[in-house]
Amino acid sequence: MKHLDETPSTPGKFKMDKSPYFLHRTRWQSSVAKLAFWSLVFVGFIFIFFYRSPSSLPDPSRRSLRTYSWGGPAWEKRVRSSAHVRTRRGVSVLVTGAAGFVGTHVSAALKRRGDGVLGLDNFNDYYDPSLKRARQALLERSGVFVVEGDINDAALLKKLFEVVPFTHVMHLAAQAGVRYAMENPSSYVHSNIAGFVNLLEVCKSANPQPAIVWASSSSVYGLNTKVPFSEKDRTDQPASLYAATKKAGEEIAHTYNHIYGLSLTGLRFFTVYGPWGRPDMAYFFFTRDILKGKAISVFQGANHGTVARDFTYIDDIVKGCLGALDTAEKSTGSGGKKRGAAQLRVFNLGNTSPVPVTDLVTILERLLKVKAKRNIVKMPRNGDVPFTHANISSAQRELGYKPTTDLQTGLKKFARWYLGYYNGGKKAAS
Numbered sequence: 001m002k003h004l005d006e007t008p009s010t011p012g013k014f015k016m017d018k019s020p021y022f023l024h025r026t027r028w029q030s031s032v033a034k035l036a037f038w039s040l041v042f043v044g045f046i047f048i049f050f051y052r053s054p055s056s057l058p059d060p061s062r063r064s065l066r067t068y069s070w071g072g073p074a075w076e077k078r079v080r081s082s083a084h085v086r087t088r089r090g091v092s093v094l095v096t097g098a099a100g101f102v103g104t105h106v107s108a109a110l111k112r113r114g115d116g117v118l119g120l121d122n123f124n125d126y127y128d129p130s131l132k133r134a135r136q137a138l139l140e141r142s143g144v145f146v147v148e149g150d151i152n153d154a155a156l157l158k159k160l161f162e163v164v165p166f167t168h169v170m171h172l173a174a175q176a177g178v179r180y181a182m183e184n185p186s187s188y189v190h191s192n193i194a195g196f197v198n199l200l201e202v203c204k205s206a207n208p209q210p211a212i213v214w215a216s217s218s219s220v221y222g223l224n225t226k227v228p229f230s231e232k233d234r235t236d237q238p239a240s241l242y243a244a245t246k247k248a249g250e251e252i253a254h255t256y257n258h259i260y261g262l263s264l265t266g267l268r269f270f271t272v273y274g275p276w277g278r279p280d281m282a283y284f285f286f287t288r289d290i291l292k293g294k295a296i297s298v299f300q301g302a303n304h305g306t307v308a309r310d311f312t313y314i315d316d317i318v319k320g321c322l323g324a325l326d327t328a329e330k331s332t333g334s335g336g337k338k339r340g341a342a343q344l345r346v347f348n349l350g351n352t353s354p355v356p357v358t359d360l361v362t363i364l365e366r367l368l369k370v371k372a373k374r375n376i377v378k379m380p381r382n383g384d385v386p387f388t389h390a391n392i393s394s395a396q397r398e399l400g401y402k403p404t405t406d407l408q409t410g411l412k413k414f415a416r417w418y419l420g421y422y423n424g425g426k427k428a429a430s
């Protein structure tokens with residue numbers, strides 16, 4: 001670099017050979033040196049970025065990007081056989097998130113009534129994957145094959161549609177949980193936005209296009225104060241990133257319906273609970289902690305206000321999902337082009353009777369015969385909303401949806417399952 005330093009910055013003050021060849025060679029040499037210098041800086045930067053930066057540490061949002069093995073004649077045969085329709089009026093359904101809580105129950109119910117069902121799940125470790133494996137085993141026993149893969153994998157989704165012309169997709173794969181969105185925001189974008197768009201891209205090009213029913217959330221009502229929550233109420237004040245991604249999903253659904261003629265039905269689930277449930281939900285980890293004698297934090301609203309949820313039992317939700325599939329009209333597009341207006345719907349699936357979280361704890365105490373160690377704490381600013389309450393008249397009218405299980409009855413079934421599955425609570429849920 002020395003010669004560069006010695007070169008005066010003002011041209012013409014330096015006596016030298018001004019032959020074009022000399023000038024050209026000097027410029028060329030200095031360009032090569034500059035290039036070498038900046039290349040080194042660039043390589044160094046790349047090195048630091050990949051080997052030293054925190055982003056190279058394991059990132060939980062990427063856990064579902066691992067590669068899965070799929071394909072081959074034996075695999076295709078299993079896919080076909082699982083999706084085989086056994087009744088004359090049956091449908092063939094691709095259920096995403098099939099090893100999840102709602103996914104398992106819906107898949108089993110569809111299979112029981114003779115529909116063809118193929119599951120898809122990435123078995124991520126947001127919560128204990130062994131519970132997902134146990135659900136998978138349950139489904140396998142009833143003849144449902146759960147393909148291991150991610151909804152972001154376009155090649156896999158295309159392959160599935162090549163092997164089976166699904167009439168319906170029940171899209172339940174998602175990054176769930178309201179509070180976890182503050183810990184791992186990108187996992188919500190990855191599953192609930194990018195994954196959903198990827199799925200819709202494949203569906204819009206499929207021939208025939210399937211009708212899609214998918215899980216939205218009661219959380220889209222956010223800070224809405226008008227009760228009960230109606231589908232006509234505003235949903236532009238999400239309180240968590242989870243809610244924002246579900247709301248984004250509803251807007252994305254509108255776009256694919258509008259441009260490609262996809263038939264789309266969004267279901268706003270209200271705090272679904274029951275056997276084989278999600279360990280990240282309060283009723284589940286309260287049960288675990290009460291049995292362990294560990295203190296639980298029960299949230300309290302502003303000014304000692306009651307925090308309440310419209311807890312909805314899983315069997316009621318399953319009926320709502322089946323009602324949505326059965327009333328879904330066909331998509332109208334073909335060859336990736338819209339051929340006419342298609343159905344676009346959104347429904348609340350709740351229980352219509354909110355229960356304070358303190359009452360939920362009292363019911364659990366009675367069922368488990370253990371007194372809870374309650375810490376009443378002010379609801380943290382973590383995306384939670386103070387209450388939810390569903391107006392279900394639309395779902396009642398159009399899907400024949402009618403919830404019949406109250407919280408006491410539903411929790412009794414949950415507690416019985418929990419104690420059986422975790423060996424009387426001795427084998428603690430993680």
Ligand SMILES: O=C(O)[C@H]1O[C@H](OP(=O)(O)OP(=O)(O)OC[C@H]2O[C@@H](n3ccc(=O)[nH]c3=O)[C@H](O)[C@@H]2O)[C@H](O)[C@@H](O)[C@H]1O
Pocket residue numbers: 176177178216217218219269270271272280281282283297298299300307308309357379384385386
């Ligand atoms: O309807 C939905 O769309 C969502 O339902 C569910 O969210 P929530 O209704 O928030 O359920 P959940 O976490 O079980 O908390 C229940 C209650 O316990 C309170 N709660 C919670 C934790 C705690 O430590 N203490 C506490 O009092 C808490 O304040 C709340 O009042 C799903 O997780 C979500 O994925 C989504 O599907």
